[in-house]
Amino acid sequence: MQPWELTATAAAAKLQDGSLTAEALTRSCLDRIAAQEPAVKAWIFLDPVAAIAKAREVDKAAIKGCLHGLPIGVKDMIDTADMPTTHNSPIYQGLQQGRDAACVGIARAEGAVILGKTDTVEFAAAGRRALTRNPHDLTRTPGGSSSGSAAAVAAGMVPLAFGTQTGGSTIRPGSFCGIYAMKPTHGVVNSEGAKRYSHTLDTIGWYGRAPSDLRLLAEAFRLFGLDVPLGKTVKDLRIGLLRGPNWHLAAPESQAALLLAGKRLADAGVVVEEVTLPAPFDGITEAQRIVLMGEGRGAFLAEYVSAFGKLHADFRSRVENESGITAAMMAGAYDLAGDCRRSFDAIASGYDAVLTPAAPGEAPVGRQDTGNAVFNSMWTLLHVPCIGIPCTEGPNGLPVGVQIIGQRFGDAALLDVAALVAPVIDPKLPG
Template sequence: MEPCFLTAAEAASAIRAGTLTSEALLRSCIARIEARDPVVKAWLYLDKAKAIATARELDKRPPMGPLHGLPIGVKDMIDTADMPTTYNSPVFQDYRPARDAACVAVARYSGAVILGKTDTVEFAAAGRRAATRNPKNPAHTPGGSSSGSGAAVGDRQVQLAFGTQTGGSHIRPASFNGIYGMKPTWGTVSREGAKQYANMLDTIGWYGRSVADLALVGSAFRLHDVGEIGIPSVAGLRVAICRTPFWDQIEPAGAAALEIASKRLEKAGAKLIDLTLPPAFDGMFEAQNTIMMAEGRASFLDVALEFGERLHVDFHDRVNNKLEITPENLLAAYNLAAGCRRAFEALYADFDVVLTPAAPGEAPEGTYNTGNHIFNAMWTLLHVPCLGIPCTTGPTGLPVGVQIVAPRYGDARLLALGEAMAPIIDEETALYAVAA
């Protein structure tokens, strides 16, 4: 097997054992990029020579941390000191930050090789879409705004990549690209050096090809108790099936994925519980949108004033409060979210984990429509950790995933649950385990 096809956890283990070098891994990933990226278009910037030189240097050193020798892609609205950060915006094509974003610095000092910058929706918000195509079918979107990161990991061009989520920009592309995604508890990973959209919502996450990959990155960020919690048995696990108040927006492929995942877990001995959220949760999608647009008004004011008509009209619409959001509207949204956070966590006395859709269905056709965040927005606003798991394929053969959700700061427990549940939910992982 070419090293680029290894998961991050497998590659890390091989590097530690001395059976694989970081340089060999980087060269394999670069060869994959050269072969595939003319179609997939996941990357906005690559410095292949520097990545290989960095890997060669790491091969001379003792392990720096859990990500030692592993390549990682960085969504191009996250600052990198040695690479441009363009935000996929025509007005920032020459921007060179002076410092790494905090998440990039953590990865670098944990031994990762920063391979390059991945394409994104402009400012991870609106305006220009990424040029990236879905690696499973280039006629379809990879999702957004973490378009390039999701596609690069899904196409085996890199083991790991950073994404971000303000509405559904991280977990939804995980579903569309058939990969694993971790959106940690809001605030557990520093957002310093990442372009702000909505302070109350923005969360930095990461993609991998297994739950073990996600846990590896979680350990680098020192998420509380990661690696310290035992993997539970699925038999007897109380799994709450949450169709959410927005079930009328589900597509047949999304409904089928949730049903398939539920039946696989039930067959493995899990106890399924139907979870209907209290009526207050009906307003959470609107509340998330209100907060996102209102806080975006402040986040994009400076660039609107600086660049005027050169900046996409989407950002002027936010700055000029096109939706006419009042302070009373915003306060009501904040208050609803605060109440629902407490109410959601109180429900956990009755179950161990929530299983819910990660996206309405398969990735839409075209690249402009990056997908609907209706099944992500509420969880983002609740500030809870979410873990995207591949499940099945839809009628056109594109991936459809699900997500599991835990209470705030239950990230380590969620990763342990994911380790137990993923081999059952993920059709491909289950087949691989049987073959092995």
């Protein structure tokens, strides 16, 4: 087995005991990138010489952090001190801020090798699409907006990568690319240094190839409760199966994936119960859209007034409020979100996790359609932690995943649940 084939967790163990060096792992990842990148196009910026130099510095460290020696990809709307941050926008080509975003700084301080910048939908929002293709089928999207990050992990180019989620930009690409994804509770990871779209919604997330990979970054960010184990086995779990208010928008393969995941869990001894949400949740998808578009007016105003000619029409329309968002609509959406957050926490308290679709179906053909966020946006507005788990394949042989949801700030418990249910739900989980 080549080092690039290791999960982040397996590589971390070897890096910690000295049987693998950061340089060897980085070189292996760079070799894999050289083989895959011409077709997949996951990266906007990559400097192999600099990456090897960074890895050698990491190998000299006297104290090994929890991410020691692990290469990580960074979505190109998150600042890196030593690399450009272009946001995939013609406005910011070549921009180098000279300072790490908070999440990058923490990863670097914990020993990670910041490998390069992954391609993204413009400003992680709209406008220009990434050039990235789905490693499972080069005619299809990897999803967006964290296109390059998801594809790079799925293609074995890097064991970990940062994404972000404002609607469904972390969990949905994870499903399309057949990898593990985590969107933590809103606000538990400092988003300073990442392009702001919606302060109510924007959340730093990440990708790996196993649930334990996700936990490595959770440990780096000191998420609440990681020192308190769940203390359960699979057969002790109680999982709520939720079709949700947008079930009618799920393709047959997505509906089948949810029911299959539920059956696999039940067959393994898990108590699986159908859950329905009360009537106010019927409006939560629209509430997220209102917040997204309303807060997006201010998010792109600076570019609107300073670089109008280079700003994509998608962002001009947000600033000009073509959606017709009113102050009353914003207040109503905020109020509904607050009510539904409390309501969902109460519902979720009766379960170890809630199981629900991660995406509408298989990845769409082409680059322009990066997929509908309808199975993610409500959870982003509710601020709850989400973990995407691969489950099955659709009619075209493309991955179709599911996600588990926890209560707000229940990230640690959700990671423990993921570790228990993933081997049941995902038959391809690396051993």
